[in-house]
Structures are given as C-alpha cells and as structure tokens.
Amino acid sequence: MSFTVAIVGRPNVGKSTLFNRLVGKKLALVDDTPGVTRDRRPGDAKLIDLRFRIIDTAGLEQSGPDTLQGRMWAQTEAAIDEADLSLFLVDAKGGLTPADETLAEMLRRRGKPVVLVANKSEARGSDGGFYDAFTLGLGEPCPISAEHGQGMLDLRDAIVAAIGEDRAYPPEDDVAETDIDLRPTFKDEDGEEEEAEAYDETKPLRVAIVGRPNAGKSTLINRFLGEDRLLTGPEAGITRDSISVEWEWRGRTIKMFDTAGMRRKAKVQEKLEKLSVADALRAIRFAETVVIVFDATIPFEKQDLQIVDLVLREGRAAVLAFNKWDLVEDWQTVLADLREKTERLLPQARGIRAVPISGHTGYGLDRLMQAIIETDKTWNRRISTARLNRWLESQTIQHPPPAVSGRRLKLKYMTQVKARPPGFMISCTRPDALPESYVRYLINGLRNDFDLPGVPIRMHFRSGDNPYESKAKKRR
Known part of the structure; x- marks a missing residue:
C-alpha cells in the first residue's frame, strides 16, 4: 500500500464503524x-480511488501504564507512530470532551499530518459539535457519517490534501502474467497418469490460535513476532477481536490470527462476548491450520476437548500446544501423562501432533512451527486412485464387510475426491447399511497406512449405477 492511516479518537466515536466502511x-x-476495540487492527482500505493501509485503534482512556486502559493506549500510540497520517474522529452529535483536547495536543506534538473528522454528522443537533471542532486547532473538520456512508468523497479529498497527490497516487508497477500451467504430473504404479498438486513450501500459511481465556494465546504470538504487538496481561478475556498479524518463518509468510478466549456456551451471556466468540469461529473457518492452546498447568478441561472437536468438525488441520511449560516442575511425568490423555481423550484425532511450549520464554516455538508445517502437508495430501484401490482390496480381504440381512456388502471402488481435509469416496452396495464400526476401521487403516495423523478424514459412500435399471423400467 502507498501509505498508512491510523484512526484515533476517544471511545465510542465510531472508529471501528469507519474502519469497516473503508475495508468493505x-x-x-x-x-x-x-x-x-483493544488491540490495533490493520486492514486494506479502499476509498473511492484511493488504496491505503488502515489501522483501527483503541479509544483514549487516561489511566496508569500498568492498567489495562494504559496498555491499550500504548498500542494506540504505537499505531500513530507507525502511520503516515491520522484520522482524528470526534463525535459531532455528542460534542467535544477534555479527552478530545488531550488527544489533539498529543497529535500536534507528533508533527504528522492529521485529518479532523466529525462523525455522526447526520444526526439532528450535530451542528454545534461540528463547529466546536474548529477550536481544536487542527483545521476544518470533515463531516461524515461512518454508519451511513455519507461524506466519503469529502474524506477522500481531505486525505489527498493532507498526504499529497504523489503519495496518494503512486505509479503502478507492471505485472507480468502467464497462463502456463506449471503443475507437475506423474504416473502411478499402473502407468495411469494423474495430476499432482505438489505441496508449495513458499505459499503463505494461515494459522489461527484458539483456546480458553487466559491460556496465553496473545503472549505466544508476541513471542513469535519478537515484539509486544498484541495486548496482554494477567486479566482473562483481554482479546476481543480476531487480529491477524504477518511474519516470516524460515522464508515462509505466516499469517496468524489471535482470537478471543472461548468459554463454555452456557457461561457466555453478554452480547459483546457472543460477538467475540463468533469472530473466533470465523477465524477458525478462514484458517488452514488451527493451534489449540492448552494451559499445561490445568490441561484437558471439558472446554479444551470441545474446542478440539469443533476444529476437527470444521475440517481444519489441528495442532495442540501445551503452553506455560515453564511453570511445570516434574516435566517428564507431566509429559507422559499428557501423551496418555491425548490418545485416550481425543480418539477422533488419533496421532495429533502435540508440543509443549512456553510463550513467556520462547521454549518449543520452533518445534511448534515445524508441527504446524507437517500437519498442513498432511492436510493437503493426495493419494493416487490406484494405490487406494489396492489398499481397499487388502483391507477387505483382512476384514471383510459384514453381512446384513444375509447379504454381504461389497466395496467396489475407492478414490480421493478432495484434500484440505482429505476426503474419500467408496462405491459400494447398500451404503446405508454399512455399520459405523466398519467405517472407523477403514479411517483408522487410512491413517496408519498412508501416514495421515491428526487430520480429519471424510469418508463418503455411494451405491454404484445399476446398468439394468432402465431395462427393468421398460418391462414394467
């Protein structure tokens, strides 16, 4: 993006509403x-013909640096220092407050361009607040309505005037395009040519970090980034929005999503917490790999197991991270106990990768990233049809399908219909009569024989076409 804009103002003036309007x-x-809003949230904004990076911030609440409000304001100051331009929002309907004057003085001291924006200008009685904004000494305010989209053209003109046309409209680079399909092909053991989607080690990877409140999710991401990018503290439930951050690990771009802690559904009563949990669920669906963070001092709570089950039902690749390992004393005994419980309590994710880590000290983070990459490879894996049918034949010989009502079921043909997660289709007689126990037998065999640990496997059954069906209808 050509330049960066930070949206600042006191609480409840409409900063997040304007942010959503600009990012679409x-x-x-x-x-x-x-x-x-507590953390600073970046996004790619579009305003008429302008393209820029925008940062939503927490509102100014004057408090001590050790308090939650003080740490929130430190994040806002970091966003202002990072940005090239600040959009200073005031509430035209509610009028100015001492917090507005304090923030205006702070922005003047920074010496960076500022656009004064009078939001909620569509409301009746907003003229007084609009004219009061002139007293801040930051120029003529731009009247808008972030909720209704009014005044966006004037806002674009004000941004261009503040940042300069050369910065607002940089020359575009020519991008060469190609229509050549570079995906390799291979021949399986029977000579049948199939298309192979080779795993791309350079493709950006989307990873969501989820878990119960106060499990250390934000601290873990800060340790990966090497800076205090996300708001942390001893209070539970600090994170509300799902914040995405980008960084590189061994040359590969990783896009991580920090999410709000997910409590038991019965305990979620407030509307704001419901919104936070819904935002975390969207992050899980958008991600490719999901890291479920456990508190190693109190692991395998009922809510932990429910979160893992939710991730697997959504079809995501899952990795367990036992955080706060620096607080564990007899780590050998605890590790053996965690391994036993993982196998016993999570049978639907047999072989799931689990890594002890410490977001506070950085212990085990390289092993966690390696587990994420290996799990993503497994999640993307494809198996040739010829190999699957040879495997299916050997499985049915070792353990034939049961007979139902005196007629034995026949499994005829198998193929992989999708990856991400791996999905398989088996053509068989009477698919509705196939018992669940035999389906589990096939899924466990796939895991063991094709090295598919810890990822959800989808198995679909359908009956084969009857070539004599049309003739039978004619005879009738």
Whole structure:
C-alpha cells in the first residue's frame, strides 16, 4: 500500500464503524459499549480511488501504564507512530470532551499530518459539535457519517490534501502474467497418469490460535513476532477481536490470527462476548491450520476437548500446544501423562501432533512451527486412485464387510475426491447399511497406512449405477 492511516479518537466515536466502511467488510467488532476495540487492527482500505493501509485503534482512556486502559493506549500510540497520517474522529452529535483536547495536543506534538473528522454528522443537533471542532486547532473538520456512508468523497479529498497527490497516487508497477500451467504430473504404479498438486513450501500459511481465556494465546504470538504487538496481561478475556498479524518463518509468510478466549456456551451471556466468540469461529473457518492452546498447568478441561472437536468438525488441520511449560516442575511425568490423555481423550484425532511450549520464554516455538508445517502437508495430501484401490482390496480381504440381512456388502471402488481435509469416496452396495464400526476401521487403516495423523478424514459412500435399471423400467 502507498501509505498508512491510523484512526484515533476517544471511545465510542465510531472508529471501528469507519474502519469497516473503508475495508468493505465487518472485520472489527462494533457495539454501543465504549471501549470495544483493544488491540490495533490493520486492514486494506479502499476509498473511492484511493488504496491505503488502515489501522483501527483503541479509544483514549487516561489511566496508569500498568492498567489495562494504559496498555491499550500504548498500542494506540504505537499505531500513530507507525502511520503516515491520522484520522482524528470526534463525535459531532455528542460534542467535544477534555479527552478530545488531550488527544489533539498529543497529535500536534507528533508533527504528522492529521485529518479532523466529525462523525455522526447526520444526526439532528450535530451542528454545534461540528463547529466546536474548529477550536481544536487542527483545521476544518470533515463531516461524515461512518454508519451511513455519507461524506466519503469529502474524506477522500481531505486525505489527498493532507498526504499529497504523489503519495496518494503512486505509479503502478507492471505485472507480468502467464497462463502456463506449471503443475507437475506423474504416473502411478499402473502407468495411469494423474495430476499432482505438489505441496508449495513458499505459499503463505494461515494459522489461527484458539483456546480458553487466559491460556496465553496473545503472549505466544508476541513471542513469535519478537515484539509486544498484541495486548496482554494477567486479566482473562483481554482479546476481543480476531487480529491477524504477518511474519516470516524460515522464508515462509505466516499469517496468524489471535482470537478471543472461548468459554463454555452456557457461561457466555453478554452480547459483546457472543460477538467475540463468533469472530473466533470465523477465524477458525478462514484458517488452514488451527493451534489449540492448552494451559499445561490445568490441561484437558471439558472446554479444551470441545474446542478440539469443533476444529476437527470444521475440517481444519489441528495442532495442540501445551503452553506455560515453564511453570511445570516434574516435566517428564507431566509429559507422559499428557501423551496418555491425548490418545485416550481425543480418539477422533488419533496421532495429533502435540508440543509443549512456553510463550513467556520462547521454549518449543520452533518445534511448534515445524508441527504446524507437517500437519498442513498432511492436510493437503493426495493419494493416487490406484494405490487406494489396492489398499481397499487388502483391507477387505483382512476384514471383510459384514453381512446384513444375509447379504454381504461389497466395496467396489475407492478414490480421493478432495484434500484440505482429505476426503474419500467408496462405491459400494447398500451404503446405508454399512455399520459405523466398519467405517472407523477403514479411517483408522487410512491413517496408519498412508501416514495421515491428526487430520480429519471424510469418508463418503455411494451405491454404484445399476446398468439394468432402465431395462427393468421398460418391462414394467
């Protein structure tokens, strides 16, 4: 993007609403409650013909640096320092407050371009607040309505005037395009040519970090980044929005999503927490690999198991991270106990990769990233049809399908219909009569024989076409 813009202002002036308007999606949580936004959230904005990077920030709440509000404001100051331009939002309907004057003075001291924006200008009685904004000494305010999209053209003109046309409209680079299909092909053991989608080691990887509140998710991501990018603290439930951050690991771009802690559904009563959990669920669906963070001091709570089951039912590749390992004393005994419980309590994810880590000290983070990459490879794996049918034949010989109502079921043909997660289709007689126990036998055999540990496997059955069906209808 050509330049970066930070949206700043006191709580509840409409910063997140304007952010969602500019990025064209409902990325940031919006509620009437002041102080919903806590972390700084970046996004790619589009305003008429302008393209720029935008950062949503927490509202100014004057408090001590050791308090949650103080740490939130430190994140906002970091966004202002990072940005080339600040959009200073004031509430034209509610009028100015001392917090607006404090923030205006701070922005003047920074010496960076500022666009004063009078939001909620569509409301009756907003003229007084609009004219009061002139007293801040930051120039003429730009009247808009972030909720209704009014005044966006004037806002674009104000941004261009503040940043300069050369910065606002940089020359575009020519990008060469090619229509050549570079995917390799191979021949299986029977000489049948199939298309192979080779695993791309350079493709950006989307990873969601989920878990119960206060499991250390934000601290873990900060340790990966090497900076205090996300708001952390001893309080449970600090994170509300699902914040995405990008960094590189061994030359590969990793896009990580920090999510709100997920409590038991019965305990989630407030509307804001429901919005946060819904945002975390969207992050899980958008991600490719999901890291479920356990508190190693109190692992395998009922909610932990439910989160793992949710991730697997969504079809995501899952990795377990036992965080706070620096607080464990007898680590050999604890590790053996965790391995036993993982196998016993998560039979639907047999072979799932689990790594002890410490987000506070950085212990085990390289092993965690390696487990993420290996799990993603497994999640993307494809198996040739010839190999699958030879495997199916050997499985049915070792353990034939049961007979139902005196007629034995026949498994005729097998193929992989999709990856991400691996999905297989078996053509058979009377698929509805195939017992669940035999389906589990086939899935476990696939895991063991084709090295598919810890990823969800989808198995579909269908009856083969009857070539005599049309003739039978004619005789009738």
